[in-house]
Amino acid sequence: MPRFYCPQPLSNGATVDLPESVAHHLHVVRMQPGAALTLFDGRGGQYQATLADIGKRRASASVGVHEAAEVELPYAVTLAQGLPEGSKMDWIIEKAVELGVAAVQPLAAQRSVVRLSGERLEKRHAHWQGVIVAASEQCGRNRLAGLAPATDFGRWLGTAQEPPQPRILLSPRATQSLAAWAHEQPPQALTLLVGPEGGFTREEEDAALAAGALALSMGPRVLRTETAALAALAMLAGIWGGM
Numbered sequence: 001m002p003r004f005y006c007p008q009p010l011s012n013g014a015t016v017d018l019p020e021s022v023a024h025h026l027h028v029v030r031m032q033p034g035a036a037l038t039l040f041d042g043r044g045g046q047y048q049a050t051l052a053d054i055g056k057r058r059a060s061a062s063v064g065v066h067e068a069a070e071v072e073l074p075y076a077v078t079l080a081q082g083l084p085e086g087s088k089m090d091w092i093i094e095k096a097v098e099l100g101v102a103a104v105q106p107l108a109a110q111r112s113v114v115r116l117s118g119e120r121l122e123k124r125h126a127h128w129q130g131v132i133v134a135a136s137e138q139c140g141r142n143r144l145a146g147l148a149p150a151t152d153f154g155r156w157l158g159t160a161q162e163p164p165q166p167r168i169l170l171s172p173r174a175t176q177s178l179a180a181w182a183h184e185q186p187p188q189a190l191t192l193l194v195g196p197e198g199g200f201t202r203e204e205e206d207a208a209l210a211a212g213a214l215a216l217s218m219g220p221r222v223l224r225t226e227t228a229a230l231a232a233l234a235m236l237a238g239i240w241g242g243m
Contacts, residue, residue: 002031003038003046003137005144010041014063015052023059026051037061040142045069071140073242076102076189079229080167082109082196083116083150088226090131096145097135099233100242103146104128105191107153111198116150125149153204157211165189167213170232171205172222174215179235181216187240194229 004022016039018026033051039061040046048064079101081092093104106128108115116124125147132145161167168178168190193200193208200208209215218231237243 001036001038002026003040003140005133005137006039006041008041009043010039010047010063010066012047012063012065015060016063018059018061020057023054023057026054026059027056039063040136042142042144044142046142069140069142071100072143073100073102073237075187075236075240075242077233077236078103078105078146078165078189078191079233080105080107080156080191080193081229082107082153082194082200082225083112083114084196084225085113089114089128092226092229093128093131093147094135095230096233097132097141098139099230100141100237101145101233102189103148104132105148105156106150107156108150109153109196110201110204112196121150153200154207157207161191163189165191167191167193167208167211168232169193169200169205169208169213169215170195170218170228171199171215172217173205174217176216177219178216178232179219179239181214182236182239192229192232194225194232196225199225 006016006018008016010016031051033053035051037049037051038046039049045066045068047066049061052060052062079096081104083089083106096104129147132147136144170192193213218228223231
C-alpha cells in the first residue's frame with residue numbers, strides 16, 4: 001500500500017489536502033478516488049486513509065484509523081557526517097534513514113570539497129529534507145530523522161549536546177574497534193563522527209579527542225566515507241538489536 005508523509009497533524013475522520021508532490025505522484029500513477037493509502041505525520045504511528053479526490057496538482061484523502069506502528073531503533077544514533085563531494089550525501093542520508101538513524105548533522109570539514117552557504121545551503125538543506133521524507137516513506141518509518149543545519153566542524157565540536165551522549169570518532173588510526181566497544185556497552189544514544197573523502201585531518205581528530213570523543217575503528221580495511229557510517233549503523237544494530 002502506498003505510504004506518504006503529510007506535514008499537517010492527522011486524526012481519524014479528518015479530510016486533509018495532500019502535499020502537491022504527493023498529488024502529482026498519485027496523478028502520474030493514475031490512482032483513482034477510493035484507493036487505499038497509508039499516511040503518517042511524523043508524530044508516531046500511521047493512519048489508514050482513502051483517496052477522496054484527485055486532480056493534476058491537488059489531492060485530498062479521508063483519514064481513517066490510527067495504527068501505533070513503530071520501527072525505530074531502541075537507541076538514538078546521530079550521524080555527524082563530513083560533507084562529501086557530489087551527490088554522495090544524498091546516498092548517505094537515504095541509507096542512514098533506512099538503517100534507523102535518528103538525526104543527521106552535516107559538517108564542513110577541512111577536507112570537504114563542497115562548500116555551502118546562503119541560498120545554496122538553504123536549497124541543499126531542503127533537498128536533504130526531501131531525501132529523508134522519501135526514505136521514510138519507503139522503509140516504513142513513521143518518525144522523520146532530524147536534520148540539523150550544516151555547520152563548521154570546529155564550531156559544532158564546541159557545542160554541548162543535550163542530553164550528553166558519547167561521540168564516536170570513526171578513525172582507521174584507532175586501536176579499538178567499534179564492534180569490540182559495542183559488545184562491552186549497553187545500547188545507548190550516541191553520535192557517530194565520519195569524515196569526508198580522506199577522513200578528518202590529524203588536527204581535527206586531535207580536537208575531537210580533546211573534546212571528549214572516543215576514537216574507534218571499523219576494522220582492518222579503510223572504508224569510503226559513503227560506506228563507513230552505514231557499516232557502523234548496521235554493526236551496532238547487529239550487536240544491540242533493532243534490525
